Amino acid sequence: MSDGTRADGPRADPPGPAGSGRHAVVVGGGLAGITAALALADAGLGVTLLEGRPRLGGLAFSFQRGDLTVDNGQHVYLRCCTAYRWFLDRIDGAALAPLQDRLDVPVVDLDKPAGRRLGRLRRDALPVPLHLGRSLATYPHLSLAERARVGRAALALKGLDLSDPALDTQDFGSWLAAHGQSARAVEALWDLVGVATLNAVASDASLALAAMVFKTGLLSDPGAADIGWARVPLGELHDRLARKALDSAGVRTEVRTRVTSVSEDGNGRLRVQIPGETLTADAVVLAVPQRETHDLLPPGALDAPGDLLRIGTAPILNVHVVYDRKVLDAPFLTALGSPVQWVFDRTDASGLRSGQYLALSQSAVHDEIDLPVADLRARYLPELQRLLPGTGGAEVQDFFVTRERTATFAPTPGVGRLRPGARTRTPGLYLAGAWTATGWPATMESAVRSGVSAAEAALGALGRPRPRRLFPVEEAA
The missing domain is CATH 1.10.405 (Guanine Nucleotide Dissociation Inhibitor; domain 1)
Structure with missing residues (x-):
């Protein structure tokens, strides 16, 4: 754990910052888990956040590629995403992910006899x-x-x-x-x-x-x-600033820590097992993907736990291209008559000092997600040349792809009845994640809303008032 030691037997964690003696464990350090942890800590509970990866942020994260700081995929939000906007405020990140003054999307059509045509x-x-x-x-x-x-x-x-x-x-x-x-x-x-x-x-x-x-x-x-997006790497928001907010709230955050089981202890509390240690808690929030949630649920926690396995997944492919010169004047654009969907300029955010770095965000690409990089290069570089005339004389200095094969839940007809709400039949156990019953598709907004709902359900059961600054959201189911 944070001090490098492991206890051999069950233990209760220290009381919350308000001296309540109540403790919660949040499993999963994506946006849903971070939100739930902040909300519970703000209400005075002692909170431990456990994340199996070496960083926070879930599927909205950054990594290093040489001198570049690369987002795994382009994420945007809208002005109507009021919960995610609250989250940005809560971690002091709103200024780093501003909104457009007014919706403006360039749409280039390449499927015209006369050639390239721009609309908005x-x-x-x-x-x-x-x-x-x-x-x-x-x-x-x-x-x-x-x-x-x-x-x-x-x-x-x-x-x-x-x-x-x-x-x-x-x-x-x-x-x-x-x-x-x-x-x-x-x-x-x-x-x-x-x-x-x-x-x-x-x-x-x-x-x-x-x-x-x-x-x-x-x-x-x-x-x-109106569209908003991060002008810095996502890791700056969802890892560094989020961890700073969690630390300030008194949350104990453990990364590289995978939960192996969750069970009832027979005394009205829950046991959370991690390698070498058992934590006991008054409330546990599972904020992990639906299949992992299914595997961690105690018997009887849901009426139909198999429904979680029936919630399908959908991929997102991101194609990253670094040119030796500027080839796109707009911050982003979208295309028709081409396999290219959305193209974003990530030059400044990545730390690139010369040339231009473009990220192509390709959703619902079931037939492309496993194609070799060479095939994707042969497919997308000619399309970018058709889409952006300035690429004609430009040199490609780097080309790589990132793949999220299970990026979102599949929003197929009938999925609504499969998505569970925050509460389970196991006292003290709650669910969060963009795939739960928020009423929204699998977005950052849905993730934050789910974290709020899970925290509110836990606080209600413990008789604790909701934090005054918590985003107001109604649980969907």
């Missing part, structure tokens, strides 16, 4: 739905008739009741087709947004989750879809 999705300072009216009316990648039908579908989407369980049984693609959306409209607009947020094409996505994304992001508040 941006909002005006007008109320919903007029805030996107001019952008949609002038969007060059759809015909006039398609634009009109998009507007009618958006109004129909706005009218859906997200609490209706029937929405989760339908796929978004069929709903779009039934509401007059052409294949081109799905590609050039609905999937442009949906693939990046859901990690699935419309035909593979639950209508409930898709409706939630579009209603919340585009049809709730004029600024809801």
Whole structure:
């Protein structure tokens, strides 16, 4: 542990910073686990956070490649992601991941006889739905008739009741087709947004989750879809600043520490087994992926624990290219008529001193996630040359890929009934993670919300008031 020693038998950890004598263990150091640990510590509990990896941050982390500091993948959030924005404030990181002043997304279409064509999705300072009216009316990648039908579908989407369980049984693609959306409209607009947020094409996505994304992001508040992203490596936020906040809150954080079992001790507390040591706790939050959660659950903790294994996963591939010169003038853009999805300039964040470093974020790429690097190089470098004319005379100084084969849960129809809430049948045991029943797809926002829900459930059971500064969120189930 932190002092380099291991105890042989069970022990209770020291009381919380407020002298409550209550102790919680959080298993998992991703955003969900960090959030739960901070919330519990802020309420006066003694908290131990256990993470098997050598760093915090879960699947939103950084690593070194020579002189570059590289994010494993490009992560963004929206202004409507109020829980993640609270998290950034809580760790003193908001200034390092600012939002756009106003939504503005360059969209380049390469599938045109006349060649490359640029359009934009941006909002005006007008109320919903007029805030996107001019952008949609002038969007060059759809015909006039398609634009009109998009507007009618958006109004129909706005009218859906997200609490209706029937929405989760339908796929978004069929709903779009039934509401007059052409294949081109799905590609050039609905999937442009949906693939990046859901990690699935419309035909593979639950209508409930898709409706939630579009209603919340585009049809709730004029600024809801403004995009934010880290201007520093993710490790600066989710590891260094998060660990600093945890330390300040009195949380004992242990990395490279894998939990092997969680069980009841027969005296109303829980035992958490790690190599060489057993911790006892009044509350335990499992903030790990669904399969790992399944393996750690005590018998009887869930009515249908097998449902966790039925929650599928979806991959994200990230292609990293370093050029010897600047080839992209915008901070990011997205593409149509190409396998390229989103391209981000990560030059400054990575510490690159000359040239330009681009990161391609490729979601829902089931057919590409295991391709050899050479094949991916042959696929994507010519596409970048088509997309960015400035690459024509540029030299590629580095090309590498990062793969997250189980980056998110698969948002397939029916997944909603498989996602558990924060509470279990085992007293004192709670669940967190972006895959739990937050109502959101697998995003940083969902992870933070789940951590808040788990902490609130634990505090309620222990009769402890919620911290005043904790983000207000209702548990979804």
